Amino acid sequence: MNKEVGCSQDLVKETKEKRGKKPLQMRKQRRRDTVDSEPKMSTMLEKCGGGWRWRRMTVMEDGSDPMGAALRVRDACTVGLEGSPNGQWWLDSIGNVLNGASFERVGSRQLAGLLIAVWARRNLKQYIGDIDSAAVPCGFGRAIGNKGAVGLRMRIYDRNICFVNCHFAAHMEAVDRRNEDFEHVFRTMTFNSLSSGLLAAAGSTSAVQLNRAANATNNRKPELSEADMVVFLGDFNYRLHDVSYEEAMELISRRRFDRLREKDQLRAEMKAGRVFQGLREAQIDFPPTYKFERNQAGLSGYDSSDKKRIPAWCDRILYRDSQSVSGAQCSLECPVVSSISMYKACIDVNDSDHKPVKSVFSVDIAHTNEITRRQEFGKIISSNKKVRSSFEELQVIPESAVSISNIILQNQDISIIRITNKSMTSTAGFEIMCEDLSTAIEDERVLKSRERGSTGFPNWLKVTPAIGIIYPEQTVEVSVQHVDPQSRQLYDRVSWNRWSEGTPEKIATLILQITGCYSTETKSYRVNVSHRSSSMAHTSKSTSWNGSQMWSESLI
Structure with a gap:
């Protein structure tokens, strides 16, 4: 369905007669004055519904800024169906014809006079999902929607099917322009989640599509090329x-x-x-x-x-x-x-x-029937000892050890956590996260929670590396350090709250997770970290831990 946009000479003539005739010399002089002193006004008549209406757009023709002129045209003229019921009329009319025939509309998209809509049988609707829409203007400056395409993409039985309605450049000699219109549509059509059944305003659609087209110069694969099936239909205008x-x-x-x-x-x-x-x-x-x-x-x-x-044969269906x-x-x-x-x-x-x-x-x-697939997969695992043994091996977590479970930090001293992979054959992965972020007073009562930095640890704590792999029979050293405001800002780019001499003890609990390369299971260790200010240093000396002698307990 293509909206008619053009100029009617008879209507223009009639309009001039209504305005009254002026002497020829006066009209010529007025034209010269307009050209010399004002931007040229291009006037377009637009057929909308049952009648014609004027649309006027300003085009600067001094040659100084052709791209700016194109953008001004785009901003000044919205070739769409603003206020026109045509698009909705078609949807309602087709819906009424299909009413009682067990069909339901699953999606539609409109750009100016282009409209595409899809109805599906209700008993098939449960197999249809992920319905997305797109619109690409191909008119003046690739911004006006009198030419272009609208599309719907949907997943049917887990396969992507696309339908694209097109209206390309007219006239016998415009073969190359029609080819370019197709190329532009194919490469720049980008689908978005369908938020409404009918999008009648063309202005915002055109602006969005201009941005997409500008970004289409990268190596991104066209979305239409990734569909399992594509149907192109419409007025291609080939002669x-x-x-x-x-x-x-x-x-x-x-x-x-x-x-x-x-x-x-x-x-x-x-x-x-x-x-x-x-x-x-x-x-x-x-x-x-x-x-x-x-x-x-x-x-x-x-x-x-x-x-x-x-x-x-202007009107075609290709697939x-x-x-x-x-x-x-x-x-x-x-x-x-x-x-x-x-x-x-x-x-x-x-x-x-x-x-x-x-x-x-x-x-x-x-x-693929997923229920049947899972059932058959389960039968294979349960009946085949070799397959079952392979899966059991994949779930194995390499035996490991962590050198310390409690760390007390003073000043900017660095404490080391040694993580050992005891397996002779399997590689292990590790990741360290923070479970508890708090500041405690001397009676161990939690006073308040502290913010995490971008690393996921308290702003006062630096842990490196926090993730990695450990080869068989190898050990990885992880450094744990209290950081001062200046170094922390460089390390984390996070705002710092100063701690005074009387600041109470800072406490954090690190959770260290060990996993196999192919396993979804993990083994966890808990490491308690605290920092005391210099005024409390004398109390920490008698309770400090020897990292080389202490081994942590694992959490099952």
């Missing part, structure tokens, strides 16, 4: 070349569509690999879908005006699935295999200059 109006009409009357297909721009561009790479289309056995006079039935409605636009070669069978290696059982135009529809095109797909999707 018939090297054929006259009379020749085309004569071939249509004889239903010699095979001769016309040889003149199809899209087929030629796809064959040359310049557009829609990797996609395919069902056989076209219906008349060209453009251009028709409104409200004229049948093939007699082709354009008979002075322009006599050559009929063309790609998981098949790398034709005829591949559906499997986990080729999870989505599709075929088309019907591809035709709705010639009887006569309220547009285009004829709608419809298609019926048959899609086979391979997916």
